[in-house]
Amino acid sequence: MNDYQFEIQRRATKKEKPAFDQLIFGRNFTDHMFVMDYHADKGWHDGRIVPYEPLQIDPSAMVFHYGQSVFEGLKAYLSEDQEVLMFRPYKNMERLNKSNNRLCIPPIDEELAVQALRQLIAVDRDWVPNVEGTSLYIRPFIISTEPYLGVAPSHQYKFIIIMSPVGAYYKEGINPVKIAVQSEYVRAVKGGTGNAKTGGNYAASLKAQEVAEQEGYSQVLWLDGKENKYVEEVGSMNIFFKINGEVVTPELNGSILEGVTRNSVIELIKDWGIPLSERRISIDEIYEAQKNGTLEEAFGTGTAAVISPVGELFWNNEKLTIGGGQTGEIAGKLYETLTGIQKGKVEDKFGWIVKVDEEKAVTTAI
Incomplete structure (x- = not known):
């Protein structure tokens, strides 16, 4: 493993921090x-x-x-x-490179990116909030910077990581959200950029x-762009349903983002021995399951919200x-387990946690 050290230019006067209980x-x-920075020659x-x-x-x-950009969230x-x-973090940097490939952006050394992140967090360690339900949100992103008005991949880029102390993404917190099924607009289609994390999506x-x-719903549930029939994902989350004892989530099809939390949830559910399938699932199937009483719960998964129970869908008026509009058993257990692992309260038998080494920030290399 390479031991990367980066030049550190410290801020002369630190900012005033927000109250961590009001983020x-x-x-x-x-x-x-x-x-x-990136230049084709260097x-x-x-x-x-x-x-x-x-x-x-x-x-x-x-x-x-031309919108040539990608980003991550962890x-x-x-x-x-x-x-x-x-x-x-390694899973996020792996996905960043998948997005890079789709957008014709040069790949990043994933180990370098994680070490940069560790050193940055160590420098700004006092920004990691200590209030229940809070965290330090991290946004790595790459933008094309070549000054050129021509439709072609750029020869110059910037890779930047910024960070923000945050509370809950949805005002509802872990309480169920209401989601509207979108039948008019299309977010992505197979062959497009739906499986890349890029701003245009x-x-x-x-x-x-x-x-x-405007109609009182927190998010949109997208259907496929071809038949306008199959469930894909929510604006900021992947989606899961529990139908007649089985957890079902839309299969990755080229237009759905491969969520890191989605992947973690699938591993946990399988580890618990709960039946799970990744497959095409139509909105008509969800409707029928709700009507006949076999739709037991639904929840979204994503870095921002972690687990967000869905208490209501709005479709066809x-x-x-x-x-019953309540948090389901599996959603609640997933939330407690994932947040427990993330904060070191629950055993991490999957090897998901990476500790930040404060000493990484001490050395300044020039």
Whole structure:
């Protein structure tokens, strides 16, 4: 394993931190960020930790015009022993490279990226919140920066990691959310970029999300873009249903994002011996299961919310209540187990946790 050390330029005056018991998701950012550049002639180079500040980018930078960008989302937690723990960072960096491949962006050294993250967290360790239900949200992203108005892959990029102390993503917390099934707009299709974590997918979802929120729903459940029939995913989460004792989730088909939390949930459910299948599932099947009483629970999985029970679906002008609008048994157990592993309270027999080494931030390499 390479022992990467990055130049550290510390902020002269630290920011005033928000109250950790009143955090709003994604509104506050730590004192520092990681930045690394790419040029076709030099490869990835000049990795450094610098004060969090605005970027200076040419107005003709290709990211503004052609959307060549990717990002990730993961979290770090403070344990009861005051250790800082990251949840599955290598899995996130592996997925980042899958997105890079789809968007014609040069791959990142995954070990380098995780070590950069460890050192950045060590520098901003006092930003890891210590209040129940909070965490440090981490956003690695890559943007194309070559100043060129031509439709082609860029020859220049920036890899940046920023961090934000956060509370619950949904105002409902672990309480069930209400979700509207989207039948008019399409987020992604097989062969497109739906299985990559790129900004364009989220821009395509905004109109439907706006309409759903106006009608009192937290999120949108997307159907497939071809037949407008098969369940795909929620705007910020993968989706699971428990039908007649079996947990079912849409199979990965090229237009669904392969969630890290989704993968973790599948491993846990299989480990518990609960029947689980990844397959195509139509909205008509969900409707019939709700009507005949076999739809026992539904929940979403994602880094931001971890586990989010679904208490109601709105489809074809009809409200479908799930599990009496209450948190289901499996969703509750998954939430307690995952958050327990993430905070070091539950045994991590899967090897998902990576500890942050504070000494990593001491050495400044130039």
